[in-house]
Amino acid sequence: MAANQDGQACFAHSNAQLTPMVQIATECVVIVMALMHVTSSTEVVYTDVSAGYTGRMCNEECPVGWYGTNCSQECGHCANNSRCDPKIGICSDGCQTGWEGVFCAQGCPKGFYGNKCLLECTNCFEDECNTVTGKCTLGCTAGFSGYQCAQVCPDGLFGINCTDKCGKCSSEGQGRVCDAISGKCNFGCLPGYKENECKELCDYMYYGSGCKKCGVCKPGTTCDTFNGSCPEGCADGWFGDYCELSEPFSDEDGPQLALFLGFMISVVIIIMSLVTICLVLIWRREHLVEMESELPVKEKETPLIDRNGYLSDGEETFII
Known part of the structure; x- marks a missing residue:
């Protein structure tokens, strides 16, 4: 041998x-x-x-980095590039950052990095990060940014990698104007914009905070989307800053008012009369049925027939 x-x-x-x-x-x-x-x-x-x-x-x-029969097997990622056991390949001094196992041949599991893989990747998209540095290789989840995605999006930005801009949010409250993840405005919208992201203007004929309904502007026009005023003025019979108030009747409107009131009173009287007639008919129908059911039933008289087979009323005989 x-x-x-x-x-x-x-x-x-x-x-x-x-x-x-x-x-x-x-x-x-x-x-x-x-x-x-x-x-x-x-x-x-x-x-x-x-x-x-x-x-x-x-x-x-075996030279450094190799072990086994004929030194044909490569050592794992031993700490400080130290020599592994030349016979069986164990790293006696531990592993390099980002590696684990007795042979230091296994990278950190998904979601972990660092020395002995004890550090957890934070806010990385799909939990993917560099096993040595912890850098998020696929970027950050919504609401975070930075090298290791440890920073919340700057105020005014939101979403994945903080690339989306907040809408027209109100800044009357304290803190962020919009949610770093969803973009929802925390204190509502500026006048003229729809909730929740405050990126769309109020619908036609609506304005201001909460998109309130416009007043009665001149026909064919609408109010200002932001302040609610009617640029072309109010419709006839309306006034106020927002054309929300109606004018009272004047003396000149007397004849028209009387005619209108007379018409309305006539309509009311007709309706009440019809309702009364209907109620009377219904009442009579119900009570007539009850009255008929209470009348005595007259017994039907049985005709008398004498012994010769002729009709008789008891005193005289009738030959038919």
């Missing part, structure tokens, strides 16, 4: 009788060719004791 500088055999075997034996050593690989007598109860065991060494005579220790 071949041996390294520590006197260890490169390959060893037991419970076998080798006759004859030929050894060929090339790059610490020993090929043993033997004729052996092996019975059914005899087990031949080959043990590789050359791990951690290389060279033609198995006497050179």
Whole structure:
């Protein structure tokens, strides 16, 4: 068998009788060719004791970064690029940042980074971050920004990576004018804009905070979207800053007012009369049925017939 500088055999075997034996050593690989007598109860065991060494005579220790038989396996990410165990590859000094496991060959699981993968990625889109630095590789979730997405969006911005601008929000309250995630205005909109994001103007014929209904502007016109005034003036019979007040009747309107009131009174009287007639008819119909049911039923008289078969009223006989 071949041996390294520590006197260890490169390959060893037991419970076998080798006759004859030929050894060929090339790059610490020993090929043993033997004729052996092996019975059914005899087990031949080959043990590789050359791990951690290389060279033609198995006497050179693996260089830094390699281990195993013929130093053919690469070490993991050992801390400070230190040497791993030349035989089995364990990193005895721990792993580099972003790696874990006894061989330091496993990157941090999704959502974690740093030394021993103990730090958690924060506010990263889909929890994807660099396992070494913690930088969010796919950007931030809605409402956050910065290298590690640890900062809330600046006031006035919201959404994914803080790329959306807040609407026409009121700044009368204290704090952010709009929600960093949804963009909803925290203190309502400026006059003339719809809730909740305050990006759309009030509908036609509506104005101001909360989009109130306009007053009665001149036909074919509407009020100002922001202050509610009627630029073209009020319709006839209306006045006020917002054309929301109606004018009272004047003396000149007397005849027209009297005519209008007379018409309305006539309509009311007609309606009341019709209702009264209907009620009377309904009452009579219901009570007539009750009265008829209370009348006595007259018994029907049975005609008398004498013994000869003729009708009789008891005194005279009628021949039919």
